[in-house]
Amino acid sequence: MANKYKVIDIEKWNRKTQFLRFNSFENTTYGLDVRLDVTNIVNYSKKTKTSFFINFLYALTVALNEVEEFRLRIVNGEVRLYEAIRPTYTIKCVDGTFNNGRHEYTKSYSEFYKRAHQEVEFQKTNTNHRENYNDSDYYDDFYFSCLPTLDFVGMTHPMIYGDKSSQSCTRALWGKYVLENGRYKMTLNLTASHALVDGFPMAEGFNKTQEIIDDFENFIEINK
Numbered sequence: 001m002a003n004k005y006k007v008i009d010i011e012k013w014n015r016k017t018q019f020l021r022f023n024s025f026e027n028t029t030y031g032l033d034v035r036l037d038v039t040n041i042v043n044y045s046k047k048t049k050t051s052f053f054i055n056f057l058y059a060l061t062v063a064l065n066e067v068e069e070f071r072l073r074i075v076n077g078e079v080r081l082y083e084a085i086r087p088t089y090t091i092k093c094v095d096g097t098f099n100n101g102r103h104e105y106t107k108s109y110s111e112f113y114k115r116a117h118q119e120v121e122f123q124k125t126n127t128n129h130r131e132n133y134n135d136s137d138y139y140d141d142f143y144f145s146c147l148p149t150l151d152f153v154g155m156t157h158p159m160i161y162g163d164k165s166s167q168s169c170t171r172a173l174w175g176k177y178v179l180e181n182g183r184y185k186m187t188l189n190l191t192a193s194h195a196l197v198d199g200f201p202m203a204e205g206f207n208k209t210q211e212i213i214d215d216f217e218n219f220i221e222i223n224k
Helices: 016-023 040-046 052-065 107-126 199-214 214-223
Strands: 005-007 030-038 072-075 078-082 088-094 100-104 140-148 171-176 179-181 183-192
Touching: 030 088, 040 088, 040 183, 040 214, 052 088, 052 107, 052 140, 052 171, 052 199, 052 214, 072 140, 078 140, 088 107, 107 179, 183 214
Parallel strands: 088 140, 140 171
Antiparallel strands: 005 078, 030 183, 072 078, 088 100, 171 183, 179 183
């Protein structure tokens, strides 16, 4: 089910010039790789025996939804501002292949965790792999993945050149967290369309993610 949205009037948009310029590129995307301190989520996950993956997924999804630019998409030639963006995420299957999981967005931690956990467990053994990733209903998603076996410093995402709708979907990859000077550190890559997301909101996405992590237990208590 597609999320609600409003259409941006490009002619009246204060970003009209930037939008038209970057949207003329074959590949409109750019990315940043930032080192995050994920100590609080690691400790909370260990203490509660909950999934670090889902806990971080929650923090990242909530943070990006709070930055308006990350809720912009280009669909059927129009710029849409969605009320909420759902997480989709890569899940390793028991046969060594991969599935995409997705669930409806909620800021409620308990409900988010429940939905993600059910989806992860289902997709682990689901052999009916999706064949169509181009359904327009999927554009109001974040495209997330993780590489928990590697502590990387940079990466690039595969892109469909010329497909502005696909490029408008923010992508993220995070790696293995490692202990550095008593703190757990991890690289997060965010990649977005410069036609929609400039440098300031891109930085705000990282900063809000770190802010939620730094106050994780209090944050999820407030957003039960």
